[in-house]
Amino acid sequence: MSTSNSRPDNSIWSRVGNHVTDKAQATPSFEIWGIVSDRLNVAKYRPRRISDAEIADVSSKNGTKQYMLRNPNNNQYLKLGEEELFLWDLMDGKNTVKDLLLEYFSKYNEFGQQVLLALIGLLKNNGFLQDKVHPVMRLISAKMQKRKFLFFLVRIFKFFIHQQYTTNRVDKYFTWLYRYFARVFFTxxxxxxxxxxxxxxxxFFYYLFFVKQTGLLLTANLGHPPSSLDVIIAILLVYGSVFLHEMAHGLAVKAYGRKVLRFGIVMTFGMPMPFVDTTDIWMKGRRARIVVSFAGPWFNGILSSLLCFIGLLLPDGDIRAVVILSGMLNTILFVFNLIPMFESDGHYIIQDYLGFPRLRSESISFVTREMWKKILHAEKWNRKDGLLFLYGLMAVSGIVLMTFLGINMWFSTLRGLFNKIASEPVLALEILGFLVLMTLVFSFVRNGFRFTKKRARIKLPALD
Known part of the structure; x- marks a missing residue:
């Protein structure tokens, strides 16, 4: 009754079908829908691992087997357990997902669907498999979001809270510094x-601060009233000390023969700070990670004593005051970075020593959720619960304290600034000029990092 059969079917699927039918006469085993079905069948997927991945044994102190997987192509890292490593070794492109599940069941006597699928997802997203991932929907969503004004405000907020501008072409410089200068510090x-x-x-700090009554304001130590010069000098000295602190972390990585991945600037609550990526040390053991974490405060302590000693030998004057102030500020950085209340070097030292890779997040989760459930149900606490409670209490206190200090600092600064502008309107023009200058400097640094990254991706042809 239908008239559709009287019309030739010129749809694309009809033409594909006719083409496949014609080809199938020459190669009867070729079936396009069978291939499509195989590609969509997860059980028949054959994951193939990259051939140049690096594996290191980073088992914890309590004997739990853990391995660190490194992708040298994009410097991504994944921590695997014994079961995940077993599956990783089988991903040679020949075994299907079904084969991997059978091998897993044969070895561990249980089905590992969740373990395998989660592992494949992580490996795909971090480039450890030879399949290319094309997150089309995520890219389209990101493109559309960029057109919204709210997205622009979120980007500004993220920039001031936490934003990194780094270059990955610094390892050779750290290698040179370690070889010709810093090696002696690790003997x-x-x-x-x-x-x-x-x-x-x-x-030295106790003698200068409590006995000699040496303050942390340079002008006061020189007998002058406090001024903006105190803030400028303190900022320069702190930035210089933090820069050397981060350099020490990177040099400690080179002492263990690993690679410094990145170096640059990270914005933390609107303040730019030097930053060194030492992730590659995860390919070494627990002791190496502790040494790298301690290297920064260690160098601040050495520099503090050296500067204070030199300052005490110098005659009274501006140079002596600056040297002693720099030494005292390095003592503060030395102690502050070892306090585990914050996400500091001291936190990472304790985390690696105890063998809890997620100590901070687990302790905060325990204090805010699990602890109250245990109290409500009158459950008995074990040793780990007590440790998580103590550290969680410190972590939460640190978050509250840092938030309070950050808000108070910006509120006090802005209030004093507005009062100053009200009495001296010309100051507004000076501030505007300073912001324009900082914008130009920031733009220059950002474009410099982008240029180095772009240049690193360009492969020049070989010259005959």
């Missing part, structure tokens, strides 16, 4: 001498 003699300086740092 036995260098460690012993460094320990003496580190232990002397709090002694």
């Amino acid at each position: 036995r003699a260098g460690i012993i001498i460094g320990l003496i300086f580190v232990l002397a740092a709090p002694v």
Whole structure:
């Protein structure tokens, strides 16, 4: 009854079908829908791992087997358990997902669908499999979001809270510095001498601050009233000390033969700070990670004692005051970075020593949720619960304290600034000029990082 059969079917699927039918006469085993079905069938997927991945044994102190997987092509890292490593070794492009599940069941006597699928997802997203991932919907969504004004405001907020501008072409410079300058600090003699300086740092600070009544304001130490010069000098000294602190982390990585991945600037609550990516040390053991975390405060302690000692030998004057102030600020950085209340070097040292890779997040989760459930149901606490409670209490207190100090600092600064502008309107033009200058500097630095990244991706042809 239908008239559709009287019309030739010129649809694209009809033409594809006719084409496949014609080809199938020459190759009867070729079936396009069978291939499509196989491609959409997860059980028949054959994951193939990249051939140049690096694996390191980073088992924890309590004996739990853990392995760190590194992708040298994009410097991505994944921590695997014993079961995940077993599956990783089988991903040679020949075994299907079904084969992997059968092998997993044969070895561990249980089905590992969730373990395998989660592992494949992580491997795909981080480039450890030879399949290319094309997140089309995510890219389209990101493109559409960029047109919204709210997205622009969110980007500004993220920029001030946490934003990184780095370059990945710094490892050769750290290698040179370690080879020709810093190697001596990691010898036995260098460690012993460094320990003496580190232990002397709090002694110098106590003598200067409490006995000699040396303050942290340069103008006050010189007998002048406090001024904006105090803030400028303090900022320069702190930035210089933090820069050397981060350099020490990177040099410690080179001491263990690993790679410094990135170096640059990270924005933290609107303040730009130097930053060194030491992730590659995860390919070494627990001791190496502790040494790298401690290297920054260690160098601040050495520098503090050295500057305070030199400052005490100098005659009274501006140079002596600046040197002593720099030494005292390094003592503060040394102590502050070892306090585990914040996400500091001290936190990472304790985390690696105890063998809890997620100590901070687990402890905060325990204090805010799990602890109250245990109290409500009168459950008995174990040793781990007590540890999570104590550390969670410190972590939450640190978050509250840092938030309070950050808000108070910006509120006090802005209030004082507005009062100053009200009495001296010309100051507004000076501030505007300063912001324009900082914008130009920031734009120059950002474009410089982008240029180095773009240049690193360009492969020049070989010259004959």
